[in-house]
Amino acid sequence: MIPRLHFLGAMVAAFCVSGSVAAAEPAVIEGRVTLPAGREAPVLNQRYEIVSKGGVVAPNPPVAVVFLAGDFPAAEAQPVARMLQKDLAFEPRILPVRVGTKVEFPNLDPTYHNVFSYSKPKRFDLGRYRADEEPVPYQIFDTPGLVTLRCDIHEHMRAVILVLETPHFVVTDTDGRFQLTGIAPGAYTLKAWISSASTLERAVELADGARLEVNLE
Amino acid sequence: MKTGRTQAPPQAARFRRRLLAATMLLLCALTAAAFLVVRRGIARGEAQALEREFAAVLDRLQAVRQMRRAALVERARALAGKARIHAAIEDGALDLLYPSALDELRDAVAPPRIADPAAAAGALRARFYRFLDRDGSVIPPPGGEAAAGALPPELEARLALPGVSQHVQTGYIAGARSGAGVSEVFATPILSTETGEPIAALVLGFEPPRLVSERSGLVAGIRVGDTLVIPGLDPAATAQLLALLPDDDARSGGAAAGARRFETGLDGASWLVFTQPLNPGSLYPPAHEVCLFPLAAMQARQRRAGLQIVGAGAGLLALGFLGSHRLAARFSRPVATLELESHEQRVQRRRAEAELEATSAELERAARFSADASHQLKTPVTVLRAGLEEILARGAVPTHEAEEIAALIHQTYRLSSVIEDLLLLSRVDAGHLRVAADEVDLALLIASSLDDLDASPDELGLEVTADVPPALRISGERRYVALILQNLLENARKYNLPGGRIRIAASEAAGRVHLTVGNTALRPIPPESQPHIFERFHRAAMGENIPGYGIGLNLARELARLHGGDLRLLRSDADWTEFEVSFRSYPATRPHP
Numbered sequence: 001m002i003p004r005l006h007f008l009g010a011m012v013a014a015f016c017v018s019g020s021v022a023a024a025e026p027a028v029i030e031g032r033v034t035l036p037a038g039r040e041a042p043v044l045n046q047r048y049e050i051v052s053k054g055g056v057v058a059p060n061p062p063v064a065v066v067f068l069a070g071d072f073p074a075a076e077a078q079p080v081a082r083m084l085q086k087d088l089a090f091e092p093r094i095l096p097v098r099v100g101t102k103v104e105f106p107n108l109d110p111t112y113h114n115v116f117s118y119s120k121p122k123r124f125d126l127g128r129y130r131a132d133e134e135p136v137p138y139q140i141f142d143t144p145g146l147v148t149l150r151c152d153i154h155e156h157m158r159a160v161i162l163v164l165e166t167p168h169f170v171v172t173d174t175d176g177r178f179q180l181t182g183i184a185p186g187a188y189t190l191k192a193w194i195s196s197a198s199t200l201e202r203a204v205e206l207a208d209g210a211r212l213e214v215n216l217e
Numbered sequence: 218m219k220t221g222r223t224q225a226p227p228q229a230a231r232f233r234r235r236l237l238a239a240t241m242l243l244l245c246a247l248t249a250a251a252f253l254v255v256r257r258g259i260a261r262g263e264a265q266a267l268e269r270e271f272a273a274v275l276d277r278l279q280a281v282r283q284m285r286r287a288a289l290v291e292r293a294r295a296l297a298g299k300a301r302i303h304a305a306i307e308d309g310a311l312d313l314l315y316p317s318a319l320d321e322l323r324d325a326v327a328p329p330r331i332a333d334p335a336a337a338a339g340a341l342r343a344r345f346y347r348f349l350d351r352d353g354s355v356i357p358p359p360g361g362e363a364a365a366g367a368l369p370p371e372l373e374a375r376l377a378l379p380g381v382s383q384h385v386q387t388g389y390i391a392g393a394r395s396g397a398g399v400s401e402v403f404a405t406p407i408l409s410t411e412t413g414e415p416i417a418a419l420v421l422g423f424e425p426p427r428l429v430s431e432r433s434g435l436v437a438g439i440r441v442g443d444t445l446v447i448p449g450l451d452p453a454a455t456a457q458l459l460a461l462l463p464d465d466d467a468r469s470g471g472a473a474a475g476a477r478r479f480e481t482g483l484d485g486a487s488w489l490v491f492t493q494p495l496n497p498g499s500l501y502p503p504a505h506e507v508c509l510f511p512l513a514a515m516q517a518r519q520r521r522a523g524l525q526i527v528g529a530g531a532g533l534l535a536l537g538f539l540g541s542h543r544l545a546a547r548f549s550r551p552v553a554t555l556e557l558e559s560h561e562q563r564v565q566r567r568r569a570e571a572e573l574e575a576t577s578a579e580l581e582r583a584a585r586f587s588a589d590a591s592h593q594l595k596t597p598v599t600v601l602r603a604g605l606e607e608i609l610a611r612g613a614v615p616t617h618e619a620e621e622i623a624a625l626i627h628q629t630y631r632l633s634s635v636i637e638d639l640l641l642l643s644r645v646d647a648g649h650l651r652v653a654a655d656e657v658d659l660a661l662l663i664a665s666s667l668d669d670l671d672a673s674p675d676e677l678g679l680e681v682t683a684d685v686p687p688a689l690r691i692s693g694e695r696r697y698v699a700l701i702l703q704n705l706l707e708n709a710r711k712y713n714l715p716g717g718r719i720r721i722a723a724s725e726a727a728g729r730v731h732l733t734v735g736n737t738a739l740r741p742i743p744p745e746s747q748p749h750i751f752e753r754f755h756r757a758a759m760g761e762n763i764p765g766y767g768i769g770l771n772l773a774r775e776l777a778r779l780h781g782g783d784l785r786l787l788r789s790d791a792d793w794t795e796f797e798v799s800f801r802s803y804p805a806t807r808p809h810p
Contacts, residue, residue, distance in 0.1 A: 051411040052307045060411075116301070118310035118317075148308045155300040156410055 025209035026182040033176040033192040033200065034217035035062040050093050050148070050158040057148060057160055058195030065096045065162050066178040066216070067169035069201075070188040075167065078102055078140075083149065083159060085113045090149055090159030096169040096193075097141055097161055104138040107131045114152035121145030121163055128153070146196050162193060185210070192216045226560075229553035233545045240541030244534065252530045259522045267515050271489065274435045275508065278428045282506075285426055286403070290385050293405035296321055297419045303410060306348075306417045314348055315358045315365055318419075322346055342423075344400055348407075349418040353378035356417075366422065372400075376422075378500045381406050381415040388501025389425070391444035399439045399446050401425040402501070434511040439495065441504035450509070454484045462492060462507065480512065487512040580646065587643030594636045602629035638768045641700075642753070645775045652779045653694040656803045659730060660689045663721060666702045670710060670719075679713055683721040691730045691800035693780045698800070701784070702732075704773040705796055709736035712794070728802045733787065735795035742789040750786060773798070 036058075051060045079101040084091040086108040097103060107113045107130055116125040121143040129137060141147065141163045151157035162169075172178040172192075185208045192200040200216040296302070301317035304310065322343070345366020348356040355377050358365040368376075375390045386404040400422040406415035427448050428437035438447030445459040461481055476493035489510040496504055605626045609619055644650040663685050670681065691698065709719045717737035724731055742750060749755045751774045754767040774784040782799040789795075 049411065052409065053412050053414070055307065055309075057307075116304070118301070118304040118308040118313050120309060123310070123313075148304070150300045150304050150308075152300050155298055155303065157300075158410070 025185075027185055027206040027208070027210040027212065028179065028181045029068070029183065029190060029204065029206070029212045029214055030179040031177075031212075031214040031216065033064040033066060033172050033178065033194070034215070035064060035172070035174075035176045036194065036198075037062075050160050052148070052158070056195050056197040057146065058198075059094050059160075061174050062194065063094065063174055064172045064176060064178070064200075064216075065094065065164075065169055065193040066172060066180065067096065067164050067166050067191055067193070068180060068183060068188045068204075069166055069191055070186065072165075072167055075100060079167075080104065082106060083115075083161065084108055085115065085151070085157070088154050088157065090151075090157055092171070093159050094171060095159065095161045096164055096171065098167050098169075099144055099163055099165050100140065100142050101163070102138050102140045103161060104136045106136045107133065112153055113157075115149055116152055117147050117149055119145070119147040122147045122161075125152075190214055190216065226553055226556045229549050229556050232552050233549035236548055237541055237545040240544055241538060244537035244541060248530050248533050248537070251533075252526055255526050256523065259526070260519065263515055263519055263522075267489075267512075270433055271435075271491070271510050274430045274433045274510070275491065278430065278435070278437055278508070281428060282426060286387070289421065289423060290403055290405065293385070293403050293419055293421050296421075297405045297407040298410075302348075302407060302419070303416075306350075306407060307409070311356060312359060314356060318346065318348070318365070343421040344424055345422045347373065347376050347420045347422075349376070349378060349381055349404065349420060351381060351416055353380045353418070355420075368422070376402060376404070376420050378404060378418065380500075381418040382500060383408075383415055386418075386500045387496040388499055389439055389441040389495065389504035390422075390501075391441050391446070399425055399441060399444060399504075401439075404501075434514070435508055437506055437508045439504055440492070440507050441502060445507060447507060447509060451484070458483055458490070458507070458509075461490070462505070483509075487516060583646070585647070587639060587646070591636050591640035591643060595633065595640075598629050598632045598636065602626055602633075605629065635768065638772050642768065642772050642775065645772075645779065650779060652697060652776075654692045655694060657691050657693050657695050657698050658688070659691050659698070659723060659732065659800070660685045660687050662695070662699055662702060663723070663732075666699065666706055667721070669703070670706050677710070677713055678716045679710065679719055680717070681719045681721070685721065685723040686725070689723055689725060689730060690803035691780075692803045693800060697776045698780070701773045701776050701798060704769040705734040705798065708769060708796075709734055709794075712736070712738050712740075714739055725802055729782070730800045730802055731797055732800070733795055733797045735787075735793055737792055738789065738794040741791055741794060742786070747786055747789060751784070 049060050051058055075098060079098050081095060081097050081101050081103045083095055083103055083105050085105065088109060088111075095103070105115050105126060110131065112128045112130055114126065114128045115137070117123055122139065122141050122145075124139050126137040126139070141161060144163045144165050147161040147163060149157075149159040149161060168180050168183055170178050170180055178192075183206055185206045187203065187205050190202050190204045194200065202214060202216055204212060204214060206212060296318075299317075299321045301321060302314065305314040305317050343366065345368045347358070347365060347368070350356050355373055357373070372390055376388075378386060381404070383406055385406070388402045388404065389399050390402060391399045401424070402420050402422045404418045404420045407417040407419055408414065409416050425439055425446075429435070429448060436448055436450070438445060438450070440446075440459065440462060443459070445455050445462070447455060447458070450458070458481070461479075463477060476491070478489060478491045480487060480489050482488070489512055491508040491510065492505045494503055495506045605622050608614060609622050609626070614622065641650070663683060667681060667683060706719070706721075713719065714737050720733075720735045722733045722735075746755075751770050752767075753771040755771075770784070777784040777798050777800075781801045784796065784798045787795040787797045
């Protein structure tokens with residue numbers, strides 16, 4: 001229960017930060033991303049996994065990260081996010097963050113974990129640590145791009161952090177539905193990251209207080 | 218006998234030589250057959266023992282190889298699953314691949330500072346390692362070659378595969394330079410954690426195991442392409458052996474040949490060479506294990522066994538020779554004796570034949586003389602009697618003279634009777650007398666003989682009794698049977714007491730008729746004379762006043778025997794003398810009447 005609350009808390013905090021940037025009446029974009037068919041392999045739990053196939057990293061069952069590209073003012077405060085290690089898995093499997101976000105990696109398992117990444121945007125190695133590690137190991141992600149997280153001890157653990165240059169992003173549900181709120185009016189490009197090899201996009205024009213229905217396919 | 222043995226008769230000597238030769242021949246054949254059988258048996262036994270030993274050693278080596286391979290592959294698999302290696306490959310960080318592997322493989326790879334490869338070979342430590350990318354090409358280590366194990370570029374190039382496979386590929390790579398050695402490499406696929414697909418491969422290169430069986434002397438080496446490495450075999454012999462091996466690489470397609478074995482001479486010794494594919498089905502070029510199994514020990518054993526058999530065979534032959542010599546001597550001795558005896562016997566027989574011939578001629582002559590004499594005598598006696606009877610018939614002689622003449626006439630009758638008997642005897646002796654086998658009524662004959670006896674001038678007053686069953690028939694000729702009977706009765710009368718008895722009895726039993734003639738005797742026949750009474754002209758110590766010439770009993774016996782019967786003396790004691798004559802019954806002796 002507690003990790004989930006943490007996670008929700010983090011999300012809410014992120015949204016609050018982004019929402020507070022807008023001066024005018026914020027607009028809303030909602031819609032549906034057409035997702036690729038999932039792999040045939042039965043998924044025992046309903047949580048998705050990060051799958052790297054043929055050098056392409058994608059979540060399975062497929063979800064997308066929908067974000068809005070454009071010019072945004074710099075963040076007032078450093079955003080903070082959390083990537084948990086729980087039940088020998090990363091939670092969430094996919095974490096979009098804005099550039100400059102400090103991501104904490106608390107270990108909630110009664111065993112050691114060793115989070116590291118060889119990804120170009122952010123190479124780091126937190127070393128082995130347990131749940132009682134203080135302070136909670138963290139990394140600041142200041143280069144946009146895809147960062148694959150792994151655990152040195154548990155080879156199957158995999159997660160991605162998508163470092164984005166936007167405060168507006170959301171992870172769709174497995175049906176591809178999303179909603180972005182609190183957007184200042186203006187011209188943007190709406191993008192949906194489906195995998196490391198596939199990103200959908202569409203230009204959008206948002207009026208004051210508009211409520212836009214956009215489907216990406 | 219001594220002299221007979223020292224110079225054995227020629228036939229016996231020949232027999233002995235032949236027997237010896239035959240025995241020796243048989244012995245030689247038997248020994249040769251036994252030799253062949255035993256040698257074949259030993260050779261087969263040796264071959265089987267060798268086969269077993271070879272198979273056992275090979276199995277052990279195979280087991281070592283398998284276990285080693287399993288251990289190495291398992292280790293490589295564990296390495297290939299490491300998260301950092303996956304991260305380096307999957308997350309586009311090839312620059313971090315070898316450094317990451319260095320950490321992970323630290324204990325799997327021989328430290329470069331240990332220069333002596335033999336020391337590293339004991340441990341399951343790799344000589345080098347390289348990664349292959351998804352396409353099977355070698356990912357070169359970035360500068361820090363020492364960490365990944367030094368490898369000449371041309372060998373590094375040989376690690377490449379046409380593509381990474383799901384399965385571990387075993388390969389053997391050899392340097393172009395001969396004597397560079399062979400490395401055993403395992404290309405272990407690095408599989409995607411999520412999809413299970415091979416995304417790269419980790420190639421670990423090891424020094425091949427040094428498989429040598431100290432006890433049996435088996436050494437195992439590796440042949441790949443034109444490189445053959447066999448521990449302990451000098452280069453010249455290695456090159457020689459390589460030339461003998463089937464050229465598998467010449468065949469395009471690289472279908473690895475199956476196991477092969479052959480015997481060959483190398484380095485002045487015989488070896489059993491066994492070769493089998495080491496990495497069938499591998500994407501790497503085919504390599505073969507080449508095992509050398511020394512046959513020297515087995516050949517020495519076989520030679521020793523062969524010598525033993527030959528020795529035993531020679532001993533056997535010598536013994537056999539001695540034995541057959543003895544045997545020939547033993548068997549030829551009776552032959553020599555036989556030959557000698559037969560020689561003596563021949564001589565004796567010839568002499569006996571000659572004597573027999575002489576005797577027979579003499580006998581013939583005597584019989585003829587006897588017959589001639591009898592004939593010659595009969596005529597004058599008859600003439601004499603006729604003359605005497607004529608004188609008597611004229612009546613011109615006085616009475617007392619007439620009585621004398623009558624007595625003389627009586628003597629002429631006796632003389633003729635004796636002559637008759639002699640004539641008959643001479644015919645019997647000459648074998649000219651043939652007796653008919655007619656039916657003779659013995660009872661009738663006895664009755665008429667008794668009549669004659671009664672009629673004879675007799676002052677003794679004898680009492681004659683006859684106990685003869687009627688119709689007693691015998692087989693014979695009437696006149697001779699009558700002669701026998703007459704002789705016996707005559708004797709019984711002549712040698713009787715005054716007022717004595719004569720008893721005649723006859724009976725028939727089992728096809729024979731027995732007739733006894735008994736009488737009281739003046740004097741018994743003395744026991745010492747009894748065996749001789751049937752001899753011719755024997756008259757015992759009887760009273761000289763009793764007339765006779767000692768022919769009667771002899772003639773009677775000869776005639777009885779001619780009739781298939783016999784005449785013998787039953788008893789002769791103080792008061793009774795009894796003869797028995799036997800005949801054949803008439804019906805029993807005539808199968809066809």
